[in-house]
Amino acid sequence: FTKLKLAIAGKSTVDDAVLDDLEEILVTSDVGVETTLRIIQRIQARVARDKYVGTSELNALLREEIAALMKDPVPMDPAIKPYVIMVVGVNGVGKTTTIGKLAHAFKQEGKSVVLGAADTFRAAAVDQLRIWSERVGVPLVQQGMGADPAAVAYDTVEHAKAKGAD
Numbered sequence: 001f002t003k004l005k006l007a008i009a010g011k012s013t014v015d016d017a018v019l020d021d022l023e024e025i026l027v028t029s030d031v032g033v034e035t036t037l038r039i040i041q042r043i044q045a046r047v048a049r050d051k052y053v054g055t056s057e058l059n060a061l062l063r064e065e066i067a068a069l070m071k072d073p074v075p076m077d078p079a080i081k082p083y084v085i086m087v088v089g090v091n092g093v094g095k096t097t098t099i100g101k102l103a104h105a106f107k108q109e110g111k112s113v114v115l116g117a118a119d120t121f122r123a124a125a126v127d128q129l130r131i132w133s134e135r136v137g138v139p140l141v142q143q144g145m146g147a148d149p150a151a152v153a154y155d156t157v158e159h160a161k162a163k164g165a166d
Contacts, residue, residue: 013055014043022062042069043146096132103136107137117129117138118149141159
């Protein structure tokens with residue numbers, strides 16, 4: 001949010017220039033283009049609906065819209081099967097917990113889920129994912145420590161295809 005504060009310094013209303021700055025900040029912060037566009041569209045709709053949104057309110061608005069997006073299910077194209085979600089990030093940010101929660105949510109929706117333990121460099125990573133797969137009741141594709149992560153990812157997709165997983 002520091003980059004956002006610097007980008008909107010001296011501006012009083014959320015206009016196209018502010019939204020362009022926000023879009024650039026989100027994309028360069030690895031939010032992803034599709035998610036960034038969804039966030040920007042939601043903020044644009046709120047600005048249009050509320051008529052006046054000051055830049056001082058933008059941080060709160062941004063937090064609310066990101067939180068709302070997190071509550072929405074991940075949009076899945078039913079024509080793509082298996083639908084692959086790859087989760088990447090630095091250590092300690094909650095990737096494994098997020099994967100477990102996504103697996104649970106998708107299973108609750110009646111989808112068949114397969115997890116792949118491609119983090120083969122961190123000793124606890126596979127064990128943590130195994131615990132989540134057992135909690136949720138979904139299969140886990142894994143190999144030993146030091147295995148090629150790409151090979152694990154490939155094997156996971158092949159397993160999902162063979163089982164007709166979503």
